[in-house]
Amino acid sequence: MIVREKSTPCEMCLSRKFSMFSNLSEPHLCNLSDNKNFISHKKGQILFYEGTKPLGVFCINDGVVKVFKTASNGKEQIIRLANKGEFLGYSSLLGEEVYSSTGTIVEDAKICFVPKETFLKVLVEDNSFHRRLTKALCQDLGIMEHKLTDATQKSIRERLAFTLLKLSETYGVDGGAGEKIDVVLTREEIAGLVGTATETIIRLLSEFKKDELINFEGKKIIVLNKKGLARLSDFYGG
Amino acid sequence: MIVREKSTPCEMCLSRKFSMFSNLSEPHLCNLSDNKNFISHKKGQILFYEGTKPLGVFCINDGVVKVFKTASNGKEQIIRLANKGEFLGYSSLLGEEVYSSTGTIVEDAKICFVPKETFLKVLVEDNSFHRRLTKALCQDLGIMEHKLTDATQKSIRERLAFTLLKLSETYGVDGGAGEKIDVVLTREEIAGLVGTATETIIRLLSEFKKDELINFEGKKIIVLNKKGLARLSDFYGG
DNA sequence: ATTTTAAAATGATTTTTGTCATGTTTTATT
DNA sequence: AATAAAACATGACAAAAATCATTTTAAAAT
Known part of the structure; x- marks a missing residue:
């Protein structure tokens, strides 16, 4: 069930302040506020489906969204986890293609939907925003190149170690003996x-635990030995 | 040895007509012409090195360039092959990062180097160009997502079949019994x-040959049975 | 034309990873 | 609280792919 609530206007939105929309003009912000659509989403809900036509972009005000492609074998390849302050769906929208991936909620989320016309108006009228977006796209491309190279040239042990390090970078909170990855992912999602x-x-997580690189706390993972994981991941700067 | 030759002005450049620079204004074209640097490159030469700072973009007037990342195991992961009319290096330039990959010549090439300031001037002053570039970046991202998913979820047999189909799409010429992939790639490069x-x-190429899906003609591959390769590649629309 | 070097091919073997089957634990639902 | 359904775990095995060693062939270089 979709819950539409009274929402903060964009002008006051805190997550916006640290997003690509951070430096918009007053009129653009008002226009966004007038046209956006704030929706609370529960874990498991689907934001958009691979293969469907994008009608706008999503701004994450809070929560975590996984963006994945479904392979022909039925498995999910997670392209990225998107967090507060991040945008979703602009790549397919601006590429004038159908969604290349599906977006579903991993942690309960508050998300604003910005209709295509509203978003494009900002893009066309605010060149500085357009340039920030371009920069982000270029950096995303660099990240994807790196991921592709890792996928083909590294072992799964190395990739898992690297993934855990990245997760602890993004979701890490103090967790006593180590850094707790403060997001709930199933083993299947980590596999994705x-x-x-x-x-x-x-098997590998059990091995890492046995080797005291990590520990489990409920559904969450504690990183005990970052150096060890970095060594294992055959880290080369990326 | 780098050969600098007298070159066609951008206004007359045929490969430009089918590139992202296709609809530039007269003044922008003149400015490009005045500042570009035309260089002929021989097979094997390196255009730019991963990890170095981009100083401009490359426009391929003719030839083929492979763009690859070197993994920590020393192997090359080829990100893409770039052809006549395509641009190189803009992603790292606009992402304000060092080159994420290395570019080397696979088939003798004629390439124009456009200095950063000149390129950025066009980008900032011509919004329509900027939008075309954004669109291309977004589509590239979609392609990378697809490649990543293939890399993790498909077998190498499937990926090779897919790669051969894509190569014949891009480089295919009539080759008697089938379509000849008219570019010379070593086995090592195909592996990359x-x-x-x-x-x-x-081994797989030998198997494909035995199964009469392909044939060899000198250093080039003839695709005999596209349907068969498509079936093998477990093609799912991408 | 001959030597050197690089590329391609093939066999043997090991390692890695996936799959299937089954059992246990945890979480959600009635 | 009982039941059902996910999620997690583990063993056994099969398949896929990498590695290493060696040979053959083709392309460059002298």
Whole structure:
């Protein structure tokens, strides 16, 4: 069930302040506020489906969204996890293509939908915004090149170690003996992130735990030994 | 040895007509012409190195360039092959990062170097160009997502079949019994394209030949049975 | 034309990873 | 609280792919 609530106007939105929309003009902000559509989403809900036509972009005010492609074998390859302050769907929209991936909620989320026309108006009228967006797209491309190279040239052990390090960078909070990855991901989702079978992830996580690189706390993972994971991940700067 | 020659002005450049620079204004074209730097490159030469700072963009007037990342195991993951009318290096330039990959000449090339300031001037002053570039970046991102998903979820046999189909799409010329892939790639380079070991590619190509899906003609590959390759590649629309 | 070097091919073997089957634990639902 | 359904775990095995060693062939270089 979709819940539409009274929402903060964009002008006051805190997550916006640290997003690509951070430096918009007063009129653009008002226009956004007037046309956006704020919706609360529960874990598991689907934001958009691969293969459908984008009608706008999503701004994450809070929560976590996984963006994945479904492979022909039925498995999910997670392209990225998107967080507060990030945008979704602009790439397919601006590429004038159908969604290349599906977006579903991983942690309960508050998300604003900005209709295509509203978004394009900002893009066309605010060149500085357009340039920020271009920069972000270019950096995303660099990240994807790196991911592709890792996927083909590194072992799954290395990739899992790297993934855990990245997760702890993004979601890390103090967790006593180490850094707690403060987001709930199933083994299947971690497998989708790394690009492998669930069983392989289960085995490797057990191995990492045995080697005291990580520990489990409920559904969350504690990173005990970053150096060890970095060594394992055959980290080369990326 | 770098050969600097007398070159066609951009206004007359045929490869430009089918590139992102196709609809530039007269003044912008003149400015490009005045500032570009035309260089002929021989097979094997390096255009730019991963990790170095981009100083401009490259426009391919003729030839083929492979863009690859070197993995920590020393192997090359080819990100893409770039052809006549395509641009190189703008992603790292606009992302304000060092080159994420290396570019080397695969087939003798004529390439214009456009200095950063000149390129940025066009980008800032011609919004329509900027939008075309954004669109291309977004589509490239979609392609990378697809490649990543293939890399993690498909077998090497499937990926090789897909790669051969794509190569014949781009480089295909009539070749008697089938379509000839009219570009010389070593087995090692095909391996870099697919993301696997050279020996694996050699074995699979032999298998494909035995199964009469392809044939060899000198250093080039003839695709005999596209349908068969498509079936093998487990094609899902991408 | 001969030597050197690089590329391609092939076999043997090991390692890695995926799959299937099954059991246990945890979480959600009635 | 009982039941059902996910999620997690583990073993056994099969398949895929990498590695290493060696040979053959083709292309460059002298």
